[in-house]
Amino acid sequence: MKNYMTFREALSLGTAKEMEADPSVFVFGLDVPDHKRIFGSTRGLVEKFGPERCFGTPLSEDAMTGVALGAALSGLRPIHVHIRVDFMMLAMNQIVNMISNLRYMSGGKLTIPLVIRAVIGRGWGQSAQHSKSLQGMFAHIPGLKVVMPTTPQDAYSLLRTSIRDDNPVVFLEHRWLYDIEGEVDERLTVPLGKAVVRKKGDAVTVVCTSWMNVEAHKAAEVLAKRDVHIEIVDVRSVAPLDEEEIISSVKKTGRCIVADYDWSYCGFSAELASLVYNRCFGSLKQPVERLGFAHVPCPTTRPLENIYYPSAVNIIRTVEKMLGLEATDLSGESFYSYEHNFKGPF
């Protein structure tokens, strides 16, 4: 069954499917069952599965993460939702010292089938406390899987796979992706650990996480007018990483831009760059370019926020630089912008 739907609908649908299939799956977290339903991504669940399987919590991220862990240890399959990834900083003790370790420390006796969903990225001037991504921070910790879907199909399929996975999965969803629409084949399974080439090209490989895929597509469209064709690889799974898909693309194009939706320094961007250099040693035509957040806290005001975040324009300019092309006039282009697509207050 194929259906056209938004990313947020795909998330609700994927959750509902797993809740139907397995009575041990439940979803909880602050504001999960309220009328806003985490930007609509948990819509329909409390009606369908009742308040035992879809419920809110006190403001206690640390304890609630422990509760999720304890429930998972007891054979349930919790999905714990955070409306902002920033709040997970309160739960780092459980995540880094318990969830990631407990199976190992028990010699493999304990199993932790747990999904932590968290919203990342921009909203309406979300400031330094409601705007992080942190995939690199989570992926740095052995024992965690880290997933970043970009399309409605992946939101649906990767969420289902993550729920079925017997291990802890951090599932990061960009705030702006919720509105993206696309076809979703309900039978399609996507395994964790598989990257995908989203657009074929020969000029430069642009390796993207999350929202950067959207920016890269826009960049591709603009560049195509000059007959420059970039190849876009959507990482999808930050840990485990699909090295082969990425490397085979870079081997083909000989050039690589890492467009990671996070701070670059000591992040996933560094890992990707280092990997590409290592595996393509001697065959790269140019150094890898890394695009990411400016290395400062996220500012609230729009003009600074616009240059804080990497964008299609940065990709275009970087491609031009790598290929020795002149900077094209972008004044006629319309890029994704809040002004047309996204309103406040949150």
Place this chain on the structure above:
Amino acid sequence: MKNYMTFREALSLGTAKEMEADPSVFVFGLDVPDHKRIFGSTRGLVEKFGPERCFGTPLSEDAMTGVALGAALSGLRPIHVHIRVDFMMLAMNQIVNMISNLRYMSGGKLTIPLVIRAVIGRGWGQSAQHSKSLQGMFAHIPGLKVVMPTTPQDAYSLLRTSIRDDNPVVFLEHRWLYDIEGEVDERLTVPLGKAVVRKKGDAVTVVCTSWMNVEAHKAAEVLAKRDVHIEIVDVRSVAPLDEEEIISSVKKTGRCIVADYDWSYCGFSAELASLVYNRCFGSLKQPVERLGFAHVPCPTTRPLENIYYPSAVNIIRTVEKMLGLEATDLSGESFYSYEHNFKGPF
């Protein structure tokens, strides 16, 4: 005045000097004033400066970090000590969402002169919950400085500089370094952000953090017998990073091993490797090699712990591989090991 002293003594001395010089400096944290004195590194302070300026706390890492921040905002210069870096996971909200941001969000009005000292690394079978390093995780966050001293001189001088710094500094000390002895010149100032070449060589540049310097020196000693001379660069400051010192060494040798005392994936090791590749593009004789913890939680039992942590042997083998040398017989060598240097229980 030069004195021969241990790393732990250098830390107490540096703290005492700053406390003498500036009445707004104080040191606090769990167990700071008890008879063990954080492995001896706060010895003499409570006697000299009294319980107002050297005190213990409840077990409340999150709040105590906030208390440190609030005191710093009020013009004091707190030094907050954690006997294990792992416990800082409880304070990540304050660190990542407040301490690193507050100056920025206040448009530069708030100043946060704060040092967070934390012990990293191995002890006596410390397991997955008392053995992390996490320099990459902290350095990933804009607004934090991250320092890792290796010698008594640096412990002394970098701690003093960190206390005088008007910004938040995470200061990471390896448990085993406390026993290291060396000369300390009390007048010597070391600025943050400066790496140093510890040993000159021409074969391979080994860029080291913290304890890896000790391992690299042992490796250098062994390799020197075969007339292979490695150059050892001690990073010292993970953020800000001294790119030039590192790059100029690699440009000279043409080969680089990154020996970071942490997990490699998405960590500082990735950043260093990516940097070296980028700045030495086309001039590296071989791919950068990265040594770090095995990408698993830290096991307790000695035989697994010994292969979990990177060592002099790994450095030797990697150098041999890079230079196309046969693996030398190491059976006659005595490497640093717990058995001879370090006893339990902690």
Place this chain on the structure above:
Amino acid sequence: MKSDVLNKEEALAVYRKLILARLSEEKIQEEYFKDEMKTPVHLGIGGEAIPIGVCHSLPAKSKVFGTYRNHSLYLTMTEDTDGFFGELYGKATGPGKGKAGSMHLSAPEKGIMSTSAEVGTTNPDAFGAALANAYRKSNEIVTVFFGDGAVEEGVFWESLNFACFRQLRILFVCEDNDLAIHTATKDRQGFKSILEAVSGFRCHGGSAEGNDVQSVIKSTHQLLKKIVDDPKPAFLHASYYRFLEHVGPKEDFNAGYRKRPDPEEMDRFDPVIRFEKELCQNGCNANELDAIKKEMEAKIARSVAAAQLAPFPAPEELYKDVFK
């Protein structure tokens, strides 16, 4: 310490602050739909009496810490509508040069140290400031404002324990609107009342009607006196009614999680209406109040106009203010 009975001059000064806060937020309601204030706004309409009453009672130069629902607190501490609207419009004239936005207003030079959008997070920071006072042998009292939801965060209890253990001079103010976003207290809390829950700790406790600025002043006054007489933390609990949605400029009575109060209830909940009534009963006339209202309206209008015209921060500002 100030008296807890307001003379006319003081009463009008308090009124002035109430009306400044109220009209400023009503101005936001008016302007927000234009999408020029590109920052989430957590309006405090209905709750103004708490920060205003408490801060009125505090000695000059007291330090306060707060939450993202900070407009009244910022305005009562600073009266700086220029900076306020500058920040809301993301302009270089804001106290955070636009980097802060609505949720992080601060003016340390005026005593409002920091406000945070991570619930509960400024609690321990305030205790650090109180510790700094103790360190310097100062008797100043630090105040921290937080919502009923913040009480569920572990850091609240850690902070409470620390403050009570160290017997710091600190005033906790719980601004209780019985809601965390859309969830009622009864669906979140495992204790009968917050005052009862903290009663096992070594601190003073008291409550106030949060929609009655005089009640807030009275209770604050009593607690401050207790801190002076017997130095240890004091906990003030004040209930109020949140008129608008959690975040954003609108009402949301049709959302389903609560019903619209009837008009008389509304009036009773409204600290401005309530205080106006009392003022009029106690010798102020409507003209006096009107004049203040007009003055505040004009002040706000000037600040909004200035903010709209003010420049955005220059691009190089992105990289400034990270480190000193």
Place this chain on the structure above:
Amino acid sequence: MKSDVLNKEEALAVYRKLILARLSEEKIQEEYFKDEMKTPVHLGIGGEAIPIGVCHSLPAKSKVFGTYRNHSLYLTMTEDTDGFFGELYGKATGPGKGKAGSMHLSAPEKGIMSTSAEVGTTNPDAFGAALANAYRKSNEIVTVFFGDGAVEEGVFWESLNFACFRQLRILFVCEDNDLAIHTATKDRQGFKSILEAVSGFRCHGGSAEGNDVQSVIKSTHQLLKKIVDDPKPAFLHASYYRFLEHVGPKEDFNAGYRKRPDPEEMDRFDPVIRFEKELCQNGCNANELDAIKKEMEAKIARSVAAAQLAPFPAPEELYKDVFK
């Protein structure tokens, strides 16, 4: 539910567990200096009656969570000295194949789910298990053990709030030795007593003499009954005296932070001596106890010998057990 009055058979079964725990830890004291047990050990000598008394009272298959001071808990739940010493020697025969060490003993198949060296950390995990019971409409009760220090961690209060709000069937057991490492409670806590501090929450409360296994059994029994009659969390507070240093096999009375109790006090503090006396007063003879002691000694000696001979985990084990 078991009775809270022990018949002889039960009493001897409890004694057996007490003596197993005590002798196992004394064996550690004996062996540790050889540096073959390469793991920090937090010995529970003086505190054995708490986990043993509580677990004796629990229905079969109950789940428990604990701390790094977990030896008595592990042994009373499993009686598995082979695994225990295997783990302490870092051998493949330990329940964690040597990866866990002393601080993380667990045997989920026997109900001891996890124990943690991050203070306070297993509290919420236990509530997750209790939530799982509620989810499955099971009336089983989960138990969590923690020290007096853990109460200062925010997560304790978050967990308490959640458990009380959800009215989960859970037994909190505070093993109070008045110390966190070397710091006395009075130097850390801002409340009069922990029972008073939690009394504002919707839970049952009770206390026991932690050095008296019968007192522990009695109080546990009462609280379990309360949970059954009126399902909500129950909080058991039990004091005991820690005989040894915080971590490591030795005494540390010369460290300066506390003085050595006089010999009679010592005996009074000692749950084994105390219980032996009572057993002898109530119809057991010294021979019976001696026989149990001998049996346990032999069991321990066998396990230690086996552990010493057992293989270490193979190198490839390093990479196993991260993911399922």
